Amino acid sequence: MTDTRGQQPSSYETYNGPLPGERAGAQQQGGAYHPPQAYGAPAPAGRPGGTAGGQTGAVRRPRTGARTTPRTRKARLRVAKADPWSVMKVSFLLSIALGICTVVAAAVLWMVMDAMGVFSTVGGTISEATGSNESNGFDLQSFLSLPRVLMFTSVIAVIDVVLMTALATLGAFIYNLSAGFVGGVELTLAEDE
Numbered sequence: 001m002t003d004t005r006g007q008q009p010s011s012y013e014t015y016n017g018p019l020p021g022e023r024a025g026a027q028q029q030g031g032a033y034h035p036p037q038a039y040g041a042p043a044p045a046g047r048p049g050g051t052a053g054g055q056t057g058a059v060r061r062p063r064t065g066a067r068t069t070p071r072t073r074k075a076r077l078r079v080a081k082a083d084p085w086s087v088m089k090v091s092f093l094l095s096i097a098l099g100i101c102t103v104v105a106a107a108v109l110w111m112v113m114d115a116m117g118v119f120s121t122v123g124g125t126i127s128e129a130t131g132s133n134e135s136n137g138f139d140l141q142s143f144l145s146l147p148r149v150l151m152f153t154s155v156i157a158v159i160d161v162v163l164m165t166a167l168a169t170l171g172a173f174i175y176n177l178s179a180g181f182v183g184g185v186e187l188t189l190a191e192d193e
Contacts, residue, residue, distance in 0.1 A: 084172040091168030099157030106153040
């Protein structure tokens with residue numbers, strides 16, 4: 001099969017104009033392509049708001065009276081579920097720390113009160129009030145000795161550890177049930193600048 005149309009010039013060989021998307025001035029200047037600017041170049045010192053490079057445009061100047069405050073990003077989150085296992089671990093450790101603080105505070109308080117003479121003064125008054133000719137009365141100093149006070153405080157601290165851990169875990173289960181109905185607690189978190 002032969003082509004009977006003969007040789008025809010292609011359209012790209014005969015067109016000598018600028019391609020679509022090219023500036024007409026880019027071929028005339030013969031330099032590198034410069035994208036259009038949103039604002040013209042600043043005017044020389046003697047001409048306010050003049051032209052620079054053949055372009056007319058406003059010079060962007062900052063506002064002097066406006067105070068610029070940084071925008072703080074905020075996120076609104078919802079606590080949908082509290083893991084009971086993690087709540088139990090955290091509450092157990094916190095209740096142990098609270099129990100140790102209770103024992104130490106009781107020991108320090110006992111030592112301070114003993115150094116001030118509270119036990120001897122109050123104990124003498126109680127023994128005189130409860131005493132008779134046959135007996136000396138109630139001895140407060142032997143009843144409130146340091147080992148007895150520390151043992152009583154330790155028992156209270158152990159009970160506190162068990163109760164706080166159990167109540168916090170039960171509270172996590174109750175929160176999960178109620179969050180299923182109402183959606184949970186909503187928190188708004190802000191980014192610190």
